[in-house]
Amino acid sequence: MRTQVAIIGAGPAGLFLGHVLTRAGIDNVILERRDASRVLARIRAGVLEAGSADLLRKHGIGARMDAEGLPHDGFSLAFGGRRLRVDLRGLAGASVVVYGQTEITRDLMEARAASGARTVYGAEDVAIEGFEGDAPAVTWREGGVVRRIGCDYVCACDGFHGVGRASAPRATLREHGRAYPFGWLGVLVDAPPADHELLYARHERGFALCSMRSATRSRYYVQVPEGERAQDWSDARFFDELRRRLPDDVAERVTPAPSLEKSVAPLRSFVAEPMRFGRLFLAGDAAHIVPPTGAKGLNLALGDVHYLSEALIARIRDGDETGIDGYSAKALARVWRAERFSWRMTGLMHEFPDETPFERRMKDAEFAELEASRAARAALAENYVGAPL
Ligand code: FAS
Ligand code: PHB
Numbered sequence: 001m002r003t004q005v006a007i008i009g010a011g012p013a014g015l016f017l018g019h020v021l022t023r024a025g026i027d028n029v030i031l032e033r034r035d036a037s038r039v040l041a042r043i044r045a046g047v048l049e050a051g052s053a054d055l056l057r058k059h060g061i062g063a064r065m066d067a068e069g070l071p072h073d074g075f076s077l078a079f080g081g082r083r084l085r086v087d088l089r090g091l092a093g094a095s096v097v098v099y100g101q102t103e104i105t106r107d108l109m110e111a112r113a114a115s116g117a118r119t120v121y122g123a124e125d126v127a128i129e130g131f132e133g134d135a136p137a138v139t140w141r142e143g144g145v146v147r148r149i150g151c152d153y154v155c156a157c158d159g160f161h162g163v164g165r166a167s168a169p170r171a172t173l174r175e176h177g178r179a180y181p182f183g184w185l186g187v188l189v190d191a192p193p194a195d196h197e198l199l200y201a202r203h204e205r206g207f208a209l210c211s212m213r214s215a216t217r218s219r220y221y222v223q224v225p226e227g228e229r230a231q232d233w234s235d236a237r238f239f240d241e242l243r244r245r246l247p248d249d250v251a252e253r254v255t256p257a258p259s260l261e262k263s264v265a266p267l268r269s270f271v272a273e274p275m276r277f278g279r280l281f282l283a284g285d286a287a288h289i290v291p292p293t294g295a296k297g298l299n300l301a302l303g304d305v306h307y308l309s310e311a312l313i314a315r316i317r318d319g320d321e322t323g324i325d326g327y328s329a330k331a332l333a334r335v336w337r338a339e340r341f342s343w344r345m346t347g348l349m350h351e352f353p354d355e356t357p358f359e360r361r362m363k364d365a366e367f368a369e370l371e372a373s374r375a376a377r378a379a380l381a382e383n384y385v386g387a388p389l
Contacts, residue, residue, distance in 0.1 A: 013284030049386030
């Protein structure tokens with residue numbers, strides 16, 4: 001078998017890349033380890049930057065987002081009994097769209113099925129070969145049979161634990177990052193949100209986040225110690241802890257309901273450099289991870305795909321190599337800016353077990369700075385709505 005671009009991973013990065021390449025007439029095959037229902041069952045990101053929403057519209061995949069997504073002009077921070085609204089529209093001239101990653105994945109899966117482009121679900125033991133030469137190939141096991149597909153380029157959109165970064169030459173690959181001593185326990189419930197906008201709350205018991213998926217479906221998170229297991233948390237225990245961390249008026253508006261999904265996400269900051277190794281490219285979580293406090297993970301993945309798809313189209317269609325030669329540096333510039341913002345928001349809003357009294361006072365002072373300075377709030381707003389592509 002042969003294709004022009006082999007894509008590993010059918011999460012949002014892989015599906016969006018396949019979508020854009022197919023619309024450009026470039027043949028591509030996606031190889032996904034899990035089945036489609038497992039991919040759709042994951043509850044992940046909820047906030048789209050304005051630039052990401054524009055990307056989806058530009059590539060004809062934004063109709064349901066525009067019909068069902070919730071535009072948000074701001075969000076709030078709660079801190080030591082005080083509350084501060086960050087006016088995104090007024091401070092940064094842009095909004096964000098609340099539209100679940102699951103829905104984007106569903107829209108992309110439907111578009112791909114309609115296009116007839118090939119996706120192999122249940123592809124086991126995917127391996128990449130020859131990417132340092134000019135004839136790369138990908139192999140996998142399907143129904144016990146080893147398959148092989150030759151290609152011109154391989155794009156690893158296979159997440160943090162994927163085979164793409166693991167295949168990169170150790171002598172070239174540089175990895176940076178840290179794990180945080182806590183995670184996020186998240187629940188999804190069919191109940192109206194506690195508020196019409198998102199609320200990020202810092203409390204001495206730990207961080208909490210009130211988010212949503214629609215006017216009737218809410219998404220809540222509480223910070224939990226690393227290693228915590230979702231099965232150790234009943235719904236009642238979760239909502240009791242959530243309410244203890246929220247301002248009283250918000251806590252009263254939280255409507256407990258049976259959890260449709262409950263999971264713990266470990267938090268880490270991570271960047272792999274470079275994002276290109278010969279004819280192998282990394283995109284999305286395969287190359288970088290941010291703590292979800294800044295709502296950047298999915299948006300970075302879509303931004304990588306924007307740069308990578310433009311580069312591959314220019315190379316394959318016009319023989320122009322400047323895009324693929326510049327992909328890694330261009331994507332990483334945006335990645336590092338989001339990494340810093342996500343790391344800073346995580347530091348400000350979470351309780352760290354080994355925090356000193358001085359560090360706590362520095363956080364109090366940073367919140368006071370946000371209250372006192374429009375410029376400080378504008379800088380936060382600019383980062384939250386996202387850097388221009
Ligand atoms: P993904 O991990 O989504 O997709 C990679 C795909 O590759 C998967 O389908 C996987 O099955 C497949 N794959 C892996 N290895 C493979 C192999 N060897 N062969 C074939 N296929 C393989 N971001 C936010 O903004 N807000 C959040 O609240 C948030 N919560 C998150 C919670 C969790 C538990 C995780 C892990 C991430 C969360 N993120 C969040 C970040 C998340 O949204 C990612 O940024 C987003 O899924 C990135 O998309 P992809 O790069 O496509 O990676
Ligand atoms: C979500 O709704 O899942 C969500 C929203 C904002 C974040 C993280 C997660 O920063």
